[in-house]
Each structure stands twice: as C-alpha cells, then as structure tokens.
Amino acid sequence: MTLTAVILLGAFHGINPAMGWLFAVARGLQERSRDLLLQSLPVIALGHLASVALVVAVVSATGSLVTGTALAIGAGILLVGFGLWHLLARRHFRWVGMRLSLPQLAAWSFLMSSVHGAGLMLLPVLTRMPAGHHGHALSGGLFVAGVHTLAMFLTATAVAVVVYEFVGVAVLRRAWFNLDRMWAFALVGAGVFTLVAAV
Template identity: 85%
Template sequence: MTLTAVILLGAFHGINPAMGWLFAVARGLQERSRDRLLQSLPVIALGHLASVALVALVVGATGSLVTGTALSIGAGVVLVAFGLWRLLSTRHFRWVGMRLSLGQLAAWSFLMSSAHGAGLMLLPVLTRIPAGHHGHAMSGGLFVAGIHTLAMFVTAGVVALAVYEFAGLTVLRRAWFNLDRMWAVALVGAGVFTLVQTAW
C-alpha cells in the first residue's frame, strides 16, 4: 500500500457519512449556520486522527517485539473478521441528541472511527514501516496517520459544504447509498490482500 493509497483511503473515509460529514451538516442546518458546520469539521477530524494514531502507535510500539510477518498475518485476520462483523451486523452506534460540545463531538468521532475500524485499514502500510530505531517506526506511523486524516478532512469538508449549500438533507433521504456496507467489504478486501501478500 503506497502513500497514494493512504491518501485515497482517507478520501474514502471523508466521503463516508458515518465518519462525520453528515453530522457536521446536520449541526449546520440545525443552527442555520455555516460557521457551525465549519467549526465541527476540524473537531471530527481530530477524533478520527486520535483513533487512527492509536493504531499507529500500537503498531510502532510492538514492531520490535513481533516479526513483521506475524503482525501482517494478524492484521489480515483482524481486518477480515472486523469487516465480516460490520458486514453482517445490523446494529449501529447512536449518540443521544444533537447538541454536543466540541469535546463530545471529538469523542463521538473517535468512537465512530474506532467502531468502523478506520485505523485497521492502514495496517498493511503500518506493518511495512521499517522497524529500525523504535522512534522512527512510531513517527512514520504518525506521519501516515496525519496524511490519511488530512485527506479525510479535506474530502469531508468539500462534501459537507456541497451538501449544505446545494442539497440539504432532503436529497440524502431520497437517494441513499449504503457506504457502511461498502466500507465493510473494503475491510474484508484489505484483509484478504494483506494475507495473500504476506503469503507470497
């Protein structure tokens, strides 16, 4: 998985309404304020970054304790299992009420990103960062997490503003594509790809 793939994956997360842009639009429409929408997006991105960075730090911290092959196999199995769980699950995490503080919004984003396995999708690239010096592996993982989140933030911002300005939530009620299922299939696909690549 190249850096380009990491950026594209971040863009995919940005398009996914479950990752936050839909929530930002809802807050903007509720308050009839574009500023409220724009205020929400960086906080949502911060929660997403925290979720992804946590995975990157764990991989960086354990890289010297386990072989890359074992970690890749484990990552592939986790991706496939988590993807199948998301694909077959009908339960969704819900937050009570829409009037949240910025801290609560960041926590919501962290929980949603973690629940959807955002960091897990980066395991194929995180497990291939050269272990070398312990600090290099961790800083490399955080760099990947940062680039990924920046792509997610930009994409989510563009989508949120377009929906807020031109469509509103009524369009989403008429034409809804289940990105959550697509996301689950992508998780399974990434896991299978990781396992096949490790086997070779």
Template identity: 65%
Template sequence: MTAGSLAALVALGAFHGLNPGMGWLFAVARGLQERDRSRVLQSLPAIAAGHAASVGAVAILVGLTRSVVTTRAIAVGGGAALVAFGLWRLLSRRHFRWVGMKISLWQLAAWSFLMSSAHGAGLMLLPVLTGAPAPPGHDHGLTAGLSAGLFVTGVHTLAMFATAGTIAVLVYEVVGLTILRRAWLNMDRLWAAALIGAGTTTLLTA
C-alpha cells in the same frame, strides 16, 4: 515510504472522508440544526481530531513494534480482525442513527474517535504500515517508528479532513439531509466490503 504507499494513505483518507459514518453527515446536521454554516466548519476539526486519535493509536503501535515477529503477528491478527469486522458490518442490519441532540466540540471529537474505532479506520492502514521496512537500530528504530506513525496519521487525516470538509460544505449548501438515507446504506455496505478487502490483502501479504 514509497510513492505507492503515500498514494494509498491519501486514497484511504479520501475514502474515509467520503463515508458519512466518519462525520461529515453529523457536521451538516449541526449546521442545519442551527441554520449556520459556521457550525459545519467548526465541527470538522473536532471530527478530524477524533479520527486522527483513532488512526494514530494503531499507526504508532505498529511503528513502535517493528520486530519481524511482532509485525507479522500484528498483520495476521489485524487482517483477521478486519475480515471479521467487515463481515459483521456487511451482515449486520443495525446502523448508526442520527439524532437531534446538541453536543459540544469535545463531545463531537470523542464521538468521532469512537465511531472511527468502531469502523476499524486504523486497521485499514495495516497493509501500508506493516508493508514498510523496519528501521535499523533499537533507539533509532523507536524514534523512527514514532515519527512514521505520526507521519502516516497526519497524511491520512489531512486527506480525510479535506474530503469530508468539501462534501460537508457542498451538502449543506446544495443538497441538505433529506435524500441521504439511501446513500448512507450504500456507503455502509461499501465500507464493509473495503474492510474485508483490506483484511484479505493484509493476510495474504503477512
């Protein structure tokens, strides 16, 4: 993997961590609900695990199916899905609502997986995943593809976790939830535009 690809993984992870829809807002809400910062910190690994599962499913699938035809099909199909999903998010007036219910860490991880999948988190890595050269040899290729998928997932999730964790603690300690409604709307539109941009890049380079 090139330095540029690695930097892209970290940047995308940081971008996902910045997005309140990826979980840091829910971590802050849990902390404020119980007036306990430890609830914020406990929530973050569960959120990261759910995000990693969503991203890893795409990364490993691409890593294991590295034939030229399959890679191109995934790139074209994934790029089209990115653009379509981004347009839907950009034009949709529906937004996820934050509620006051209490949930377990397992439920939070499952929620994070579904939220990340709904936002197309794994799909955004397609330009990096499909741009990497295919490893030679069938058996070696499968092992290398699996390792590459796990590596990509790990680097991306670590960047997401560090960014989301920093923001969650700062917001909990300093800002609170009262002024975040407008910021959520802005991030939602920015996220949709990023999806469209990533999809267009994937289609152009497929």
C-alpha cells in the same frame, strides 16, 4: 499500498457520512449556521486522527516484539474478522442526540472512527514500514496517519459545504448508497490483501 492509497482511503473516509460530515451538516442546519458546520469539521478530523493514531501506536509498539510477518498475518485476520462482523451486525453504534459540545464531538468522532475500523485500513501500510528504532516507526506511522486524516478532512469539508449550501440532507433520502456495507467489504478486501502479501 502506497501513500496514494493512504490519501485515497482518507478521501473515502471523508465521503462516508458515518465518519462525520453528515453530523456537521446536521449541526449547521439545526442552528442555521455555516460557521458551526465549519467549526465541527476540524474537531471531527481530530477525533478521527486520534483513532488512527491509536492503531499506529499499537503497531509501532509491537513491531519490535513481533516479526513483521506475524504482525501482518494478525492484522489481516483482524481486518477480515472486523469486516465480516461489520457486514453481519444488525445494529450500529449510536450517540445520544445532536447537541454536543466540541469536546463531545471529538469523542464521538473517535468512537465512530474506532467502531468503523478507520485505523485498521492503514494496517497494510503500517506493517510494511521498515522495522527499526521505535521512535522512527512511530514518527513514520504518525506521518501516514496525518496524511490520511488531512485527506479525510479536506474531502469531508468539500462534501459538507456542497450538501449544506446546495443539496440539503433531503437528497440523502432519495439517493442513498450504503457506504457502511462498502466499507465492510473494503475491510475484508484489505485483510485478504494483507494475508496474501504476508504469506
């Protein structure tokens, strides 16, 4: 998986309404304020980055303790298991209400990104990074997380502005594609890819 794939995964997260742009649009429409929408998106991206960075920290911390193959196999199993759980789960994580402060919005984004396994999708990249000094592995992983989150942020911003200015949320009732289900299949696919590449 290359940096291009990392960017594409970020863009995919940006398109997914569950990762935050829909929440930002709802806040903007609720207060009739494009500024509120635009203030929400960087905070949502920050929560997303924190979730992904947590995965990076765990991978870089264990990389020196566990062989790359064992880590890749464990990551693959985790991805497949999480994807299957996400496919079979009947309920999704819910937050209370739409009136959140910016710190609460960042916490919401962190939880949603974590629940949806945002950082897990980067495991194939992180487990293939050269093993070496802990600081180098961490900085390389944080670079990957940063590029991924930037792609997510730019895509989410574009989608949110288009929906807010031209489409409105009513269109989602007529033309809804279940990105959560697609995301779960993507998790399983990434897990299978990781397992095959590791064996």
